[in-house]
Amino acid sequence: xxxxxxxxxxxxxxxxxxxxxxxxxxxxxxxxxxxxxxxxxxxxxxxxxxxxxxxxxxxxxxxxxxxxxxxxxxxxxxxxxxxxxxxxxxxxxxxxxxxxxxxxxxxxxxxxxxxxxxxxxxxxxxxxxxxxxxxxxxxxxxxxxxxxxxxxxxxxxxxxxxxxxxxxxxxxxxxxxxxxxxxxxxxxxxxxxxxxxxxxxxxxxxxxxxxxxxxxxxxxxxxxxxxxxxxxxxxxxxxxxxxxxxxxxxxxxxxxxxxxxxxxxxxxxxxxxxxxxxxxxxxxxxxxxxxxxxxxxxxxxxxxxxxxxxxxxxxxxxxxxxxxxxxxxxxxxxxxxxxxxxxxxxxxxxxxxxxxxxxxxxxxxxxxxxxxxxxxxxxxxxxxxxxxxxxxxxxxxxxxxxxxxxxxxxxxxxxxxxxxxxxxxxxxxxxxxxxxxxxxxxxxxxxxxxxxxxx
Numbered sequence: 001x002x003x004x005x006x007x008x009x010x011x012x013x014x015x016x017x018x019x020x021x022x023x024x025x026x027x028x029x030x031x032x033x034x035x036x037x038x039x040x041x042x043x044x045x046x047x048x049x050x051x052x053x054x055x056x057x058x059x060x061x062x063x064x065x066x067x068x069x070x071x072x073x074x075x076x077x078x079x080x081x082x083x084x085x086x087x088x089x090x091x092x093x094x095x096x097x098x099x100x101x102x103x104x105x106x107x108x109x110x111x112x113x114x115x116x117x118x119x120x121x122x123x124x125x126x127x128x129x130x131x132x133x134x135x136x137x138x139x140x141x142x143x144x145x146x147x148x149x150x151x152x153x154x155x156x157x158x159x160x161x162x163x164x165x166x167x168x169x170x171x172x173x174x175x176x177x178x179x180x181x182x183x184x185x186x187x188x189x190x191x192x193x194x195x196x197x198x199x200x201x202x203x204x205x206x207x208x209x210x211x212x213x214x215x216x217x218x219x220x221x222x223x224x225x226x227x228x229x230x231x232x233x234x235x236x237x238x239x240x241x242x243x244x245x246x247x248x249x250x251x252x253x254x255x256x257x258x259x260x261x262x263x264x265x266x267x268x269x270x271x272x273x274x275x276x277x278x279x280x281x282x283x284x285x286x287x288x289x290x291x292x293x294x295x296x297x298x299x300x301x302x303x304x305x306x307x308x309x310x311x312x313x314x315x316x317x318x319x320x321x322x323x324x325x326x327x328x329x330x331x332x333x334x335x336x337x338x339x340x341x342x343x344x345x346x347x348x349x350x351x352x353x354x355x356x357x358x359x360x361x362x363x364x365x366x367x368x369x370x371x372x373x374x375x376x377x378x379x380x381x382x383x384x385x386x387x388x389x390x391x392x393x394x395x396x397x398x399x400x401x402x403x404x405x406x407x408x409x410x411x412x413x414x415x416x417x418x419x420x421x422x423x424x425x426x427x428x429x430x431x432x433x434x435x436x437x438x439x440x441x442x443x444x445x446x447x448x449x450x451x452x453x454x455x
Contacts, residue, residue, distance in 0.1 A: 027054075027055040027056040027057050027143055028056050028057070028066040028067060028139065028141065028143075029056070029057050029058070029059040029063055029064070029065045029066050029067070030048070030051045030056045030057070030058055030059060030065055030066070030067045030068075030069065030135075031058075031059040031063075031065035031067070031068050031069070031094075031097075032044050032047060032048055032058075032069045032070075032071060033068070033069070033070050033071070033086055033090070034071045035070070035071065035072050035073040035079065035082060035083060035086070035103070036071075036072070036073025036075065036079060036103070036104065037073065037075075037214075038165055038212060038214040038249045038250075039167060039170070039185075039214045039215060039216060039249075040071050040073060040103060040104070041165045041212075041214070042165035042166055042167040042212075042214045043071055043103070043125075043128055043167065044069075044071045045164065045165050046128075046167070047069065047071070047102075047128060047131055047132070050131070050132045051132055051135075052146065053132075053145055053146050054132045054136065054143055054145050054146075055143030055144050055145050055146070056132075056143070064094060064097070065094055065097050066097055066098065066139070067097060067098045067100060067135055067139070068090045068094055068097045068098070068099050068100065069100040069102055069123075069131070070083060070086050070087055070090065070099075070100070070101055070102060070103065071102050071103040072086075072101060072102065072103035072104055072105035072106060073103065073104055073105065074103075074104040074105040074107075074108045074180060074184060074355075075104070075179075075180060075181065075353075075355075076350060076353035076355070077353045077354070077355075078353065079105070080105055083101075083103075083105045084116065084118075087099060087101055087116060087118040087119055088116075088118045090118065091117070091118035098120050098121060098135065098138060098139060099118055099119055099120045099121070100119075100120065100121045100122075100123055100131070100135065101113045101114075101116070101119045101121070101122050101123070102122075102123040102124075102125075102127075102128060102131065103123075103125065103128075104125060104180075104181075104184040104185070106122050106123060106124050106125075107124040107125040107126070107183075107184040107185075108180065108183065108184050108357075110122045110124055120138075121134070121135070121138055125184060125185065125186075126186075162209070162210070162402055162403070162404040162411070162434065162435050163208070163210040163211065163212050163247070163402070164203045164208040164210070164211045164212070165211075165212045165214050166196065166199055166200065166203070166211050166212065166213055166214065167191065167214050167215060168190065168191050168196055168213050168214065168215050168218065168221055168233070169188065169189060169190040169191060169215035169216065169217065169218065169220065169221045170185055170186065170188075170189055170215060170216050171185050171186040171187045171188040171189050171216055171217070172185060172187075172188060172216045172217040172220075173187055173188045173217070173220070174217065174292070174294065175292065176281075176291050176292050176293060177290060177291050177292050177358060177359045177360040177363075178291060178321065178324065178352065178355065178358055178360045179355070179358060180355040180356075180357060180358055181216060183357050185216045188216070188217055188220050188223065188224065189224060190220075190221050190222050190223065190224050190225050190228075192225060193222070193225070193228050193232070193233045193236055196233060196236075196237060197236055197237055197240050197241060200237050200241045200243055200246075201240070201241045201242075203243075204241055204242050204243050207435060208243070209243075209244045209245060209402055209435055209436075209437055210243075210244065210245035210246070210247060210273075210402055211243050211245075211246055211247070212247040212249060213234075213246065213247065213248050213249060214249045215249070217252075218230065218248065218249055218250060218251055218255070219251050219252055219254070219255025219256075220255075221233060230248075230255070230260060231257070231259045231260045231263060234246070234248070234260075234263055234267075234268065234272070235263060235267050238263070238267045238268055238271060238272070239267060243271070244271060244437060245271060245273055245400075245402065245414060245437070246268065246271055246272050246273065247272075247273040247275060247414075248272070248273070248275075248276075249277055250277040250278070250279060251276065251277070251278060252278065252279070252294065252295065253278065253295045253299050253300050253302075253303035254294060254295060254299075256276070256278075256303050256306070256307060261306065261307065261310040261311065262310070264310065264311045265310065265311070273414040273415070273416070274311050274313055274314040274315060274414050274415045275314070275315045275317070275414065275415050275416045276307050276311075276314055276315070276316050276317070277316075277317045277318060278300070278303065278304065278316060278317075278318050279318055279319040280300060280318045280319065280320050280335075280338065280339070280342070280344075280347075281293055281319060281320060281321050281324075282297075282320070282321060282324060282327070282331065282334075282335050283297045283300075283331075283334045283335035283336070283337060283338030283339065284297065284327070284330075284331035284332075284334040284335060285297055285334075286326075286331060287324055287326065287327055287331050287335075290324070290325070290326060291321075291324060291360075297334065297338045300338065300342070301338060301341045301342055304316055304341075304342045304343075313397075313415060314415065315345045315346075315390070315415035315416050315417070316342060316343070316344055316345060317344060317345055317346040317347065317348075317416070318342070318344050318346075318347055318348070319347070319348045319349075319350070320335060320339065320347055320348070320349050320350070320379050320383075321350050321351075321352050322335075322349060322350070322351050322352065322372055322373075322375040322376035322378075322379055323351055323352040323367040323369075323371055323372025323373075323375050323376070324352045324360070324367070325352070325360055325363035325365050325366045325367060326363065326365045326367075327352075327367055327375075332375050332378070335379065336378065336379065336382055339379065339382055339383065339386070340382065340386070343386055343389075343390070344383060344386055344387075345386065345387055345390035345391075345415075345416075346383070346387055346416075347379065347380075347383035347386075347387075349376050349379045349380045349383060350376070351369075351372040351373055351375075351376045352367065352372055354366070387448070388445075391417065391445050391448070391450060392445055394415075394417060394442050394445075394450060395442050395443065395444060395445055395450065396441070396442065396443075397441070397442055398439055398440070398441050398442070398455055399413040399414065399415065399417070399419070399439070399440065399442060399452075400413065400414055400437050400438070400439050400440075401413050401419045401421075401437065401438055401439075401440050401452055402435070402436075402437050403421065403433040403434055403435070403436050403437075403438065404434065405433075405434055406432050406433050406434050407424065407433075408420060408421065409421035409433045409434075410449070417442075417450055418448060418449045418450065419440060419442065419449065419450045419451070419452040420446070420449050420450070420451055420452065421433070421438075421440065421452050421454070422443065422451045422452065422453050423453060423454055425454070427454065438454060439454075439455050440452030440453055440454055440455060441453045441454075441455050
């Protein structure tokens with residue numbers, strides 16, 4: 001049962017919109033703020049869809065919500081701090097709204113979150129499926145759901161994104177030494193492929209041009225379902241739906257098989273995005289073993305080389321942790337060397353953060369905080385150089401861009417490069433660029449953004 005904070009039991013929730021017999025966009029307004037990973041974005045979009053289907057409206061820019069939902073992250077102590085700050089900020093900005101703390105921080109320690117003055121309602125990951133019913137009961141309102149679950153035009157259920165995110169599996173059985181995720185996401189479990197095909201087809205019918213497939217341990221998809229795996233499911237989605245672009249989120253080296261890579265040049269050619277996110281974490285075999293990662297540094301590099309040879313022009317992004325317990329200067333230099341060898345186009349860099357409930361939190365050789373910070377800065381400096389080099393090499397090429405907004409139009413290539421359109425002229429037959437895929441020539445680099453000229 002979701003926790004209802006007794007400190008706010010008597011707070012008056014004054015709804016800013018009519019609620020009795022409200023339909024679609026006329027119902028109470030909900031604002032959802034998402035922190036953390038793409039899996040959280042998929043959860044948030046699903047919650048938004050369910051709110052709209054139940055008769056709520058997604059609050060637009062500048063609108064005051066009746067309900068504020070934070071879908072939180074807890075992967076580091078910094079993520080926890082940002083979540084607490086977001087909840088406090090929401091309470092100050094929307095004093096009469098129902099403030100709901102959802103997501104991984106709430107799953108990790110619901111009692112701690114419930115004790116926050118800003119929070120009215122705590123919803124864990126396992127309770128997200130019932131969030132609409134829980135909020136409606138808390139508000140004491142009567143709503144008329146959308147007919148047949150069909151969303152009204154302009155419902156805002158993608159939460160301002162041009163891409164639809166779809167969770168294909170959840171949970172992780174690998175239990176890396178530093179990671180709190182298995183505790184807050186549970187054991188690995190897959191969504192049946194028949195259901196995924198239907199969901200992608202529905203998103204296409206509703207106007208989605210790109211779907212991002214997300215999960216905690218994406219490459220494990222299908223281990224608990226007979227006669228399917230990630231490659232088989234991808235082929236089904238590509239063959240049985242009209243989705244124009246399909247993006248696969250994070251994979252580990254052992255999961256990037258020949259069978260999987262071949263799809264990029266077969267069924268998925270021109271539709272599967274040439275973007276591979278591979279979490280390195282460390283370039284030292286000793287540290288990788290201590291982290292309980294299931295690959296060596298050389299295996300990681302070899303996988304990256306195989307990706308590039310099979311999928312020309314592919315963008316490889318990743319994650320790295322600086323200052324894991326026991327990490328020496330030699331280990332740190334090994335990480336820098338592997339990052340160079342891989343040639344990451346983008347890298348998320350974290351200073352190691354102790355998380356209660358993980359085995360690494362009990363190690364007795366923690367690295368000094370100042371050393372962690374300095375090593376993280378070293379990695380970020382190298383990553384910035386590699387990022388600039390990848391983007392400079394893209395200049396002169398032609399790429400498809402999915403525009404996320406209109407003037408000035410910006411969007412992403414299939415390789416996840418940010419592009420700004422340099423022409424105000426619209427393509428023939430197009431009245432607005434948002435959610436349009438257009439081929440552009442990348443003519444120059446401006447900071448981290450490429451300038452694109454329609455071809």
